[in-house]
Amino acid sequence: MGLSALASRTKAEKPPYTGSMLEWADLLKMLVALLVMVDPIGLAPLFLALTAGHPEGRSRVARIAIFTAATVLVISALVGPYVLQMFGISLASFRVIGGVLFFMLALDMLNSRPSRTKRTEKEDEEAKVRKETAIVPLGLPLIAGPGAISSVIISFKAQEEISMKAAVILIILIACGITSLVLRLSAKIAHRLGATGIAVLERLMGLILGAIAVELIVKGLLELIPALNK
Numbered sequence: 001m002g003l004s005a006l007a008s009r010t011k012a013e014k015p016p017y018t019g020s021m022l023e024w025a026d027l028l029k030m031l032v033a034l035l036v037m038v039d040p041i042g043l044a045p046l047f048l049a050l051t052a053g054h055p056e057g058r059s060r061v062a063r064i065a066i067f068t069a070a071t072v073l074v075i076s077a078l079v080g081p082y083v084l085q086m087f088g089i090s091l092a093s094f095r096v097i098g099g100v101l102f103f104m105l106a107l108d109m110l111n112s113r114p115s116r117t118k119r120t121e122k123e124d125e126e127a128k129v130r131k132e133t134a135i136v137p138l139g140l141p142l143i144a145g146p147g148a149i150s151s152v153i154i155s156f157k158a159q160e161e162i163s164m165k166a167a168v169i170l171i172i173l174i175a176c177g178i179t180s181l182v183l184r185l186s187a188k189i190a191h192r193l194g195a196t197g198i199a200v201l202e203r204l205m206g207l208i209l210g211a212i213a214v215e216l217i218v219k220g221l222l223e224l225i226p227a228l229n230k
Contacts, residue, residue: 023159027167030155033212034175036205037105037147038069040182041198046142047186050133055187061134062183068139070176073152074169076144080153091157095220098150102213105147109206112199143179154216 051058084094156168182189193201222228 023161023164024167026158027155027164027171029212030151030168031171031175033102033209034148034151034171035178036209036212037102037145037151038143038175038179039109039202039205040179041189041193042109042202042205043142043179044182044186044189045195045198047138047183048190050138058186059184061138062180064134065138065143065183066176066180068135069143069148069179070173072140072144073148073172073176076149077152077156077168077172080149081157084153084157090224091154092220092223094150094157095154095216096224098147098154099213099216099220101147101150102209102216106206106210106213109202109209112202143176 047058047062051061054061084091152168152172155171156165159165159168190198
C-alpha cells in the first residue's frame with residue numbers, strides 16, 4: 001500500500017468533528033466575559049467602602065454576597081430560557097440586546113466611571129446607611145447585575161447537551177468563587193494596585209468586554225437577518 005493510499009485511508013477513518021472544542025471554547029469565553037462583567041477587581045474598593053464600618057465582618061459579608069449572586073445567576077440560567085420562550089423572544093434578539101448592554105458596560109469601564117446599569121445614585125445612598133449590604137447592593141445588582149444575568153441566560157440557552165448546560169452552571173460557580181477570593185483579599189489588592197492600577201485593569205477589561213459585545217451583536221443580527229450573510 002502506497003503512502004498516498006495510507007494517508008487517504010487514515011483520513012477516511014478519522015471521526016468527523018463534533019464541535020465539542022468550539023463549545024468548550026465558547027464556555028471559556030463565557031467565563032472571561034462573566035468575570036469582566038462582575039469586575040471583582042473594580043468591585044474591591046467599593047466593597048471596602050461599604051464595609052468600612054465593620055471590617056471584621058467582611059468575610060461574612062463577602063460570603064453572603066457571593067451566595068446571593070450565585071443563586072440569582074443559577075436560577076436565571078435555569079429559568080431564563082423558559083421566560084424568553086414564554087414571551088416569544090428569540091435567542092438572536094436577546095443576543096443583540098445583551099450585546100448592547102455589554103457595550104454600555106464596556107464604555108463605562110473604558111471611562112473608569114461607575115456603571116449606571118449596575119446601580120443608581122439612590123441605591124448608593126441607601127447602601128451607605130444600611131448595616132447589611134451583603135444582599136443588596138453587593139450580591140444584587142453589583143455582582144449579579146443585568147449584564148451577568150444576560151450572559152448566563154444566553155450561554156445556557158445556546159447549549160443543547162445536558163453536559164454543556166451543566167458546564168455553564170459550573171462556570172457560574174467558578175466565577176463566583178474567584179470573585180469571593182478577590183473580595184476577601186480586597187484590602188491587599190487595593191493597597192498593591194492603588195487607584196491607578198485598578199483603573200488600568202478596568203480599561204483592559206472594558207476592551208475585552210467591548211469586543212465580546214460587538215461579537216454578540218453581529219452574531220445576533222446575522223441570525224435575525226440572514227440576508228446579511230450574503
